[in-house]
Amino acid sequence: xxxxxxxxxxxxxxxxxxxxxxxxxxxxxxxxxxxxxxxxxxxxxxxxxxxxxxxxxxxxxxxxxxxxxxxxxxxxxxxxxxxxxxxxxxxxxxxxxxxxxxxxxxxxxxxxxxxxxxxxxxxxxxxxxxxxxxxxxxxxxxxxxxxxx
Amino acid sequence: xxxxxxxxxxxxxxxxxxxxxxxxxxxxxxxxxxxxxxxxxxxxxxxxxxxxxxxxxxxxxxxxxxxxxxxxxxxxxxxxxxxxxxxxxxxxxxxxxxxxxxxxxxxxxxxxxxxxxxxxxxxxxxxxxxxxxxxxxxxxxxxxxxxxx
DNA sequence: GTCGATGCAAAAAATTTGCAAGTAA
DNA sequence: TTACTTGCAAATTTTTTGCATCGAC
Numbered sequence: 001x002x003x004x005x006x007x008x009x010x011x012x013x014x015x016x017x018x019x020x021x022x023x024x025x026x027x028x029x030x031x032x033x034x035x036x037x038x039x040x041x042x043x044x045x046x047x048x049x050x051x052x053x054x055x056x057x058x059x060x061x062x063x064x065x066x067x068x069x070x071x072x073x074x075x076x077x078x079x080x081x082x083x084x085x086x087x088x089x090x091x092x093x094x095x096x097x098x099x100x101x102x103x104x105x106x107x108x109x110x111x112x113x114x115x116x117x118x119x120x121x122x123x124x125x126x127x128x129x130x131x132x133x134x135x136x137x138x139x140x141x142x143x144x145x146x147x148x149x
Numbered sequence: 150x151x152x153x154x155x156x157x158x159x160x161x162x163x164x165x166x167x168x169x170x171x172x173x174x175x176x177x178x179x180x181x182x183x184x185x186x187x188x189x190x191x192x193x194x195x196x197x198x199x200x201x202x203x204x205x206x207x208x209x210x211x212x213x214x215x216x217x218x219x220x221x222x223x224x225x226x227x228x229x230x231x232x233x234x235x236x237x238x239x240x241x242x243x244x245x246x247x248x249x250x251x252x253x254x255x256x257x258x259x260x261x262x263x264x265x266x267x268x269x270x271x272x273x274x275x276x277x278x279x280x281x282x283x284x285x286x287x288x289x290x291x292x293x294x295x296x297x298x
Numbered sequence: 299g300t301c302g303a304t305g306c307a308a309a310a311a312a313t314t315t316g317c318a319a320g321t322a323a
Numbered sequence: 324t325t326a327c328t329t330g331c332a333a334a335t336t337t338t339t340t341g342c343a344t345c346g347a348c
Contacts, residue, residue, distance in 0.1 A: 018322050018327060039313080054330040059313060066226075067249050069291070075224035077215075079338075080312065097275050097283070100216050106279050111271050118267055122260050126246050126290060130255050134246070134292035141275060142218070143283035167302060167347050188338080203305040208338060210303095228313075229337065 007088055008070060017064055025050045026061045027070070031090055036074065036082040036105065069135055077103045086136055095139040101148035115139070156237055157219060166213055174199045175210045176219075180239055185223065185231040185254065218284055226252045235285055244288040250297035264288070 008027055012019040029045045030037065037045075043058045062083055065071040074082045076098060085091050094109035123134045157176055161168040178194045179186065186194075192207045211232055214220040223231045225247060234240050243258035272283045 016327085020322065020328065022329070052330080056314080056331080057329060060328085069249060072291075073224070073226070075222070075230070077222070081224070097279060097281060099281070100218060106275075106281075108275060108279075110274065111267075114267060114270075118260075118263060121263075123290060125259065126255075126257060127292070130246060130257075131295035132246060132248070132255075132290075132292040133298050134290050136292075137288065137290045139286065139288050141272060141281075141283050141286045142221075143276070143281040143285075146280035149282050165302085169303065169347065171304070201305080205306080205339080206304055 011068060011070065015068070017068070022046075022050065022053055022057050023061050023064075025053065026058060027065070027085075030071065030083065030085045031088060034090075036076060036084060038080045038082055040080070042083070072136075072138060076105050095141070097141040097143070099145035099148055100142050101144055104145050160217060160219065164217070166217070171195075171199065171202055171206050172210050172213075174202065175207060176214070176234075179220065179232065179234045180237060185225060185233060187229045187231055189229070191232070221285070221287060225254050244290070246290040246292070248294035248297055249291050250293055253294050 006024070006027065009019055017023075025046045026042055029042050033045070035041070039055065039058045039062060042062070043053065043055045046053050046058070062071060062073070066073050066083075070086055070088075072084045072086045074084070074096075076082050092109050093112050094107045096105050097108060098105040119137060123137070126132060127134050155173070155176065158168055166172075174195045175191055178191050182190075182194070184190070188204065188207050188211060191211070192202065192204045195202050195207070211220060211222070215222050215232075219235055219237075221233045221235045223233070223245075225231050241258050242261050243256045245254050246257060247254040268286060272286070275281060276283050
């Protein structure tokens with residue numbers, strides 16, 4: 001992972017937010033992992049390479065990234081928010097299936113092709129009807145896993 | 150709203166949980182409202198008719214109802230969890246469209262018919278593949294509302 | 299009669315805010 | 324240079340726990 005400019009640098013141009021070292025380090029950490037990271041997970045991961053980081057900065061950065069549409073924020077029911085990169089070269093668009101009882105979460109990425117036309121249609125209609133500029137979506141299935149049935 | 154047995158009473162039979170006054174009152178409050186209620190909203194609403202209620206009971210009840218699949222728990226980004234009845238005679242199956250910037254949430258229920266076959270297919274495949282007993286789902290679109298664009 | 303459920307007070311955690319100092323643009 | 328950012332400490336808020344009492348089945 002060399003140190004060239006990243007795909008996200010363009011997203012920071014002219015949006016009022018500055019692309020600082022801590023923010024880059026947080027984006028790198030999110031890129032490096034394909035887990036559902038909590039703010040503290042990110043804090044600990046980034047501190048290994050950038051020990052000066054404060055937890056407050058992680059929260060503030062995640063909030064900005066969420067508003068920019070670069071990360072998703074999830075509540076998987078374990079008392080802390082979890083974050084995932086929403087786009088980027090290494091990101092596979094996927095959805096979640098979770099157990100209502102134990103909270104286990106499975107990612108799946110089948111059907112993304114099949115979903116496409118339906119979701120585009122919904123997106124287009126909702127955009128017009130409610131005057132939204134829609135740019136992402138999430139599908140979540142709930143149930144009981146094999147151990148909890 | 151007369152006092153006969155409710156549709157949910159059957160759901161409590163033989164599941165180990167008891168159908169108590171506070172639990173019924175909380176379910177009534179959820180039925181009465183079509184908003185995205187926080188635990189405190191529910192607490193305040195129920196106390197008008199059942200002043201003895203404690204906030205702790207609201208949290209504990211919502212947790213149980215979530216596990217039973219009777220309510221959905223959402224994080225709409227305002228720092229508190231929000232709850233909705235997931236099923237029942239008065240419930241219209243719907244999804245959400247929310248603004249990444251101001252957090253405004255719009256419910257929509259178009260497309261539920263069109264979604265049906267696709268979601269059933271996904272559900273069936275995921276059920277087999279991951280050995281889950283799936284019984285509900287949620288779709289969430291994200292974007293910028295007219296005021297925030 | 300049992301064993302789960304409740305409410306209160308206290309505790310635990312996650313997240314946010316104030317502020318002086320640092321730094322991208 | 325000018326705002327935007329940062330990290331720390333302190334504060335805020337939501338949610339959870341311990342425990343004696345109560346009540347559904």
